[in-house]
Structure formats: structure tokens, C-alpha cells
Amino acid sequence: MRLFISATLILAALVHLLPLAGVLGSAQLNTLYGIPIAEPNLELLMRHRAVLFGLLGGLLLLAAFRPTLQPAAFIAGLVSVGSFLLLALLVGEINPLLRRVVIVDAVALVLLLAGAAARWQVNAQLAK
Template identity: 45%
Template structure:
């Protein structure tokens, strides 16, 4: 059962990570994603780069669903990304609805990774 759920969970977590990629397109896309004004070029650059990094993680997770040899690194990278965001948000506190949505999405993404953690891909020689 876990062997069948692992790829599904990886794809689900991959899709969650791909959602912010539209932010690469510019400030208007970032505003619609995060619900606040992008007040400076510095913030826009940081958020657009963040969107690119999520794209990398999302594609890695989806690739890992079909290439079991990538699963360990995909789960490690995505898990660290999502867990660290949750911890930072909880530590800082006082965040609004946009960050709440991201925290919830990251919790769902972490849960989606559980089958891949519990049923790691078989090791292959070569």
C-alpha cells in the first residue's frame, strides 16, 4: 500500500511546491499569490527567486515519483523547505491569512511525503 501511495504523495507535494512558480512572472503575480503589495524591487527579486526555488523543488518531487533513486534527496530537500517555513512562521508569529495558507499547504505537503519516508524506494546497483 505504501509503495503505491509514495508516488502519489510525491506528486501532490510537487504540485503544492509548483503553485508559487507563477510569481516568477512579476509583481502582479506575486500580489495575487501572497495578498500584499510588493513594496520594493528588493522584495520582488527575493520573492521571484523564491518562486524559482519552489519550481526546482516541485519538479524534483514529481521526478522522484517516477525515478525512485531521487526519492531520498527529494524528500529531504522538500521536507526541510516546508518544515523550516512552518517553524519560522510559528517562531515569528503574528502573521496574516496569506502566511496561514502557506503554513497549511506546507503541513499538507509534509503529510503527503510520509508514505515516501515510510516506504523508501528500493536501492539499485549501478
């Protein structure tokens, strides 16, 4: 069960580490999201977003090997993917590359929910 929990965190970490490439500049951001980033202020915000994804991915990866960090990692990961999916639903029309991100985040949501449920089950068994 602990291996399953770690695996869900590692896979979710990979999902969050992939956008880290966007920190390299607007060309990488365009490749990731299919959106030309011509305005410098938008580029700054998107590159900073990439850094934040890297931090979250790092937390998820570290939590895979440090059980004490797992509750915080699951919460942070679930808030990240859940909020993106909700916002995508509210916005509606998105380009094909962002639709791919929605699909990947939906998979990440399932992984994180399954991992969190397994973690809760392990804690419940230990409490007995």
C-alpha cells in the first residue's frame, strides 16, 4: 500500500514538473500551451507560474519518500489540479493543447484521490 501511495505522488509530481520547462522562455511556453506569449508582463507571470509548478512537483516528489509530508502534498496537489479543472470548466472554450492539459490533470486528480484514500486507509489501520 505504501508503494502505491508513493507511486501516485511520483506520477502527480511528473505532471507538475513538466511545465517547469516554461521557465526557459516564451518559446517553451508556446510549445506547452499553444499560446503565443508576446507581451513581456505575461511572459513574466507565466514563467513564474512554471517555477511554482516546479515547487509543487518537488513537494509531491519529496513526499513520495517522506510520509510526514504526504498530507500536505496531497492537499496541495488536489487544490492545484482541482482548481485548474474547475477554471477550465468555467472558461469553456480552450485550445487543443490546453484540452490535453485538462485530460492530464484529470488523470492526476484521480491518482491523487486514490493515493490520498490509500494514505487515509493506512492511517486508519495504524490507529487501531
